Amino acid sequence: xxxxxxxxxxxxxxxxxxxxxxxxxxxxxxxxxxxxxxxxxxxxxxxxxxxxxxxxxxxxxxxxxxxxxxxxxxxxxxxxxxxxxxxxxxxxxxxxxxxxxxxxxxxxxxxxxxxxxxxxxxxxxxxxxxxxxxxxxxxxxxxxxxxxxxxxxxxxxxxxxxxxxxxxxxxxxxxxxxxxxxxxxxxxxxxxxxxxxxxxxxxxxxxxxxxxxxxxxxxxxxxxxxxxxxxxxxxxxxxxxxxxxxxxxxxxxxxxxxxxx
Amino acid sequence: xxxxxxxxxxxxxxxxxxxxxxxxxxxxxxxxxxxxxxxxxxxxxxxxxxxxxxxxxxxxxxxxxxxxxxxxxxxxxxxxxxxxxxxxxxxxxxxxxxxxxxxxxxxxxxxxxxxxxxxxxxxxxxxxxxxxxxxxxxxxxxxxxxxxxxxxxxxxxxxxxxxxxxxxxxxxxxxxxxxxxxxxxxxxxxxxxxxxxxxxxxxxxxxxxxxxxxxxxxxxxxxxxxxxxxxxxxxxxxxxxxxxxxxxxxxxxxxxxxxxxxxxxxxxxxxxxxxxxxxxxxxxxxxxxxxxxxxxxxxxxxxxxxxxxxxxxxxxxxxxxx
Numbered sequence: 001x002x003x004x005x006x007x008x009x010x011x012x013x014x015x016x017x018x019x020x021x022x023x024x025x026x027x028x029x030x031x032x033x034x035x036x037x038x039x040x041x042x043x044x045x046x047x048x049x050x051x052x053x054x055x056x057x058x059x060x061x062x063x064x065x066x067x068x069x070x071x072x073x074x075x076x077x078x079x080x081x082x083x084x085x086x087x088x089x090x091x092x093x094x095x096x097x098x099x100x101x102x103x104x105x106x107x108x109x110x111x112x113x114x115x116x117x118x119x120x121x122x123x124x125x126x127x128x129x130x131x132x133x134x135x136x137x138x139x140x141x142x143x144x145x146x147x148x149x150x151x152x153x154x155x156x157x158x159x160x161x162x163x164x165x166x167x168x169x170x171x172x173x174x175x176x177x178x179x180x181x182x183x184x185x186x187x188x189x190x191x192x193x194x195x196x197x198x199x200x201x202x203x204x205x206x207x208x209x210x211x212x213x214x215x216x217x218x219x220x221x222x223x224x225x226x227x228x229x230x231x232x233x234x235x236x237x238x239x240x241x242x243x244x245x246x247x248x249x250x251x252x253x254x255x256x257x258x259x260x261x
Numbered sequence: 262x263x264x265x266x267x268x269x270x271x272x273x274x275x276x277x278x279x280x281x282x283x284x285x286x287x288x289x290x291x292x293x294x295x296x297x298x299x300x301x302x303x304x305x306x307x308x309x310x311x312x313x314x315x316x317x318x319x320x321x322x323x324x325x326x327x328x329x330x331x332x333x334x335x336x337x338x339x340x341x342x343x344x345x346x347x348x349x350x351x352x353x354x355x356x357x358x359x360x361x362x363x364x365x366x367x368x369x370x371x372x373x374x375x376x377x378x379x380x381x382x383x384x385x386x387x388x389x390x391x392x393x394x395x396x397x398x399x400x401x402x403x404x405x406x407x408x409x410x411x412x413x414x415x416x417x418x419x420x421x422x423x424x425x426x427x428x429x430x431x432x433x434x435x436x437x438x439x440x441x442x443x444x445x446x447x448x449x450x451x452x453x454x455x456x457x458x459x460x461x462x463x464x465x466x467x468x469x470x471x472x473x474x475x476x477x478x479x480x481x482x483x484x485x486x487x488x489x490x491x492x493x494x495x496x497x498x499x500x501x502x503x504x505x506x507x508x509x510x511x512x513x514x515x516x517x518x519x520x521x522x523x524x525x526x527x528x529x530x531x532x533x534x535x536x537x538x539x540x541x542x543x544x545x546x547x548x549x550x551x552x553x554x555x556x557x558x559x560x561x562x563x564x565x566x567x568x569x570x571x572x573x574x575x576x577x578x579x580x581x582x583x
Contacts, residue, residue, distance in 0.1 A: 096365045
């Protein structure tokens with residue numbers, strides 16, 4: 001166990017060094033998300049009204065979850081690069097833990113996403129968004145969000161080992177996740193949907209994560225009185241645990257036999 | 262004899278193609294064996310199985326007496342691998358790359374640091390040690406890659422086409438460094454497409470084709486089969502072809518051959534490069550006008566022609582190292 005921790009620490013260290021080395025990566029991970037906050041918060045916020053509160057209060061949690069999803073291709077491409085330039089071969093020829101390379105990458109990418117969250121929060125505050133759930137609620141909300149980001153990073157790492165080209169690594173996550181994203185309460189409350197569609201959207205893990213953040217941050221909820229809509233926090237945690245339980249072992253298994261395209 | 266690498270009947274199949282179709286290898290401890298073959302011969306697949314990256318479909322292999330499948334972890338403690346790409350993290354410095362691999366090889370932080378400094382010195386990278394390896398030249402990156410393979414003092418080193426894409430000077434540097442490591446007692450399995458590289462480095466050569474070893478022996482034995490340097494004579498007049506072949510038959514150790522267009526006569530030089538002057542005066546006596554003379558070292562292609570009678574290698578534009 002001690003050796004596994006040494007491996008994890010070494011690989012996480014590698015990715016934290018990367019963050020420091022690549023200011024361009026930091027910029028691309030913060031600028032666009034900040035633009036989204038302004039775009040959705042100010043522009044759409046002034047045009048859209050929702051039943052129980054301000055749209056720009058409501059949409060922040062949605063933008064945060066969206067940004068966690070749009071970062072999936074980055075993880076996938078990074079993994080694909082490590083495979084392509086022989087680094088994974090080298091790591092696999094070492095007597096090290098097979099999970100370490102993946103842990104390093106996913107933790108490193110989650111750290112980057114934490115920086116993204118800070119930048120977005122700053123811009124959010126500038127346009128009038130407020131965290132109204134107290135300091136603990138605020139931290140817990142970001143905790144759920146980053147757990148979601150971590151889960152998505154594992155998914156990205158798995159995809160990166162399954163696809164053969166950077167094009168596929170950058171487009172496949174969107175193809176898989178964007179429909180889920182739109183069929184959720186991330187952008188809009190679900191009150192207007194037909195009942196069957198609404199049930200699907202309410203149980204959607206992305207709705208659960210956005211809903212958990214809203215609940216913890218004291219922001220307006222997506223309304224609805226179903227079990228899923230009333231219990232977003234446990235539902236989100238359950239979903240994330242379930243997805244991690246599926247994705248982590250299959251990613252590690254994939255890594256053991258991974259080959260470059 | 263004590264063998265550091267032993268493989269028997271190693272097999273790997275991809276779909277319908279048998280990439281490795283029963284390879285036997287035995288590399289004595291402290292020597293270099295060169296695995297020579299064209300692209301697609303199964304060289305890399307063989308190395309990947311020996312280095313525990315790929316599970317064989319059949320046969321068995323042992324590194325220092327440890328089975329590559331059942332005792333993969335023991336094997337990994339004893340091997341270094343330098344693949345076809347310089348497997349270094351370009352966003353880390355040279356030193357950070359070596360320290361990372363050192364820590365993952367269980368050297369401990371302080372030891373890894375010390376070993377990294379030693380190897381940077383040995384591979385002439387001390388000056389560049391704290392620059393990002395992404396800024397290194399191809400040759401420097403290869404040296405860093407080799408240093409990374411050696412950080413935990415492995416007993417066995419796998420070199421998979423280590424000089425592909427290197428300029429001639431970097432190639433010679435790398436050869437010298439590999440030789441120095443073998444002098445320290447390292448056992449090396451080297452794959453290459455270049456006869457000259459195998460000749461320069463290897464104590465023994467195994468020629469592979471279509472997933473099997475088709476010939477083996479010392480470089481001298483192999484070259485005896487292939488022939489020594491060849492002389493290509495380019496003629497001013499196509500009609501001279503036969504006359505030239507006749508004139509040259511006494512300086513050649515085999516029957517001279519005329520190219521299809523009749524402009525080039527090719528022969529094996531009896532007595533090595535000294536045979537050139539004999540050949541030139543023979544041509545002069547026969548009154549043949551020549552445009553060009555070129556000495557050609559045997560290539561992988563010649564090896565295959567000699568061994569199988571077939572041209573196995575796709576003609577490539579790539580130059581052999583010289």
